[in-house]
Amino acid sequence: MTHLTKIGLLAGLISIHFQASSQVTGTANFPKIGYTNVDVVMARLPESKAMQNQLEITKSQLEKAIDESIKEFQGKADNYQKTASQMTDLIRADKEKELENLQTRIQEMRSKAQYSLQDKQQQLMAPIQTKVNAAIQQVGKENAYAYIINMDGGEGTVPFILFASAEENNVTNLILEKLGVNPGQPEAPVKSEQSGPIPTTANPKPLPANKNSKQ
Template structure:
């Protein structure tokens, strides 16, 4: 058998397969794609205001504890300065060690407080984000959206969606699904982790004399 007829048959079969695939794709309806701005929706949710308030209270508690530690350090540092000249070497060394330990405690507390606030924020936000995700799923199913992207660029990240048609934005549909008026004033800014205000830098204890920074 000549090779050319075989090639013709193979090409004909390939053409038939391509034609069938093209017809199948043409019969398939295009998938609907939507997007939402997570920060915008969160700012409208009453829960966000509650999270922001709780996070602020928690941060204030840590800040007060940090100030108390620093006040103790300052008080003992000033007492050490006044009495250092009359202390024995053993007592002086003991006081200096105590001040060094207090200083390290303040620094460690500051580091732990920052991590603790981040963890607290995640804990408080989880049920809010879970509710938002559930509502997005419901709106997507009810309106035939196969995919929903996030157009928000919060937390220093690049948004997943860089461009899209206005009618693809389901943010207001999500808010209405939760019973929230999209035109109402924002309940709160998107909750962000706060950090306890650090007091002035703690003075370091020297071997024979400790200088205390006065505010």
């Protein structure tokens, strides 16, 4: 579903609500609509900062395991280059196969590590999202909002709200207070190093062809 389609559906829902209110009351009472930015709310929660720390720890552990495998490969590759000329064809072929298997294992480790990090993030994020959604529901009901709309649909997406003239309809502070966060308290600085993909720069050096090995 495209962003324009989503916005069109939202406008349609608001229009239906508006028409229903007019028919019942006989007046043009536009529904009360609030807005927030869920990403901003989540970033202010202590649970989100704890989640980021856990992701950094997990990422470091995965990177360490990959680095150790790369060092193992490079050590065996160096030893192979030094001693290949003294090996029989059978031993040389066995060593080359071992090195090929190590390269394959490193690539598989890197791929699995990335999925593992993503799964860890989803597991840690789920209860935070549930908590934020519950707070939004409470704020909406307690303040008689017909809708509370997310200001931003996510990174790289078109915001659902392009203009808002009434700041009183920004319910972000109400949601933060509901979550036990003081909106006026300065946000703690975020570490510049964010959890991201497992780096691919530290690749094992390819095994040079040995002139003594058979093609």
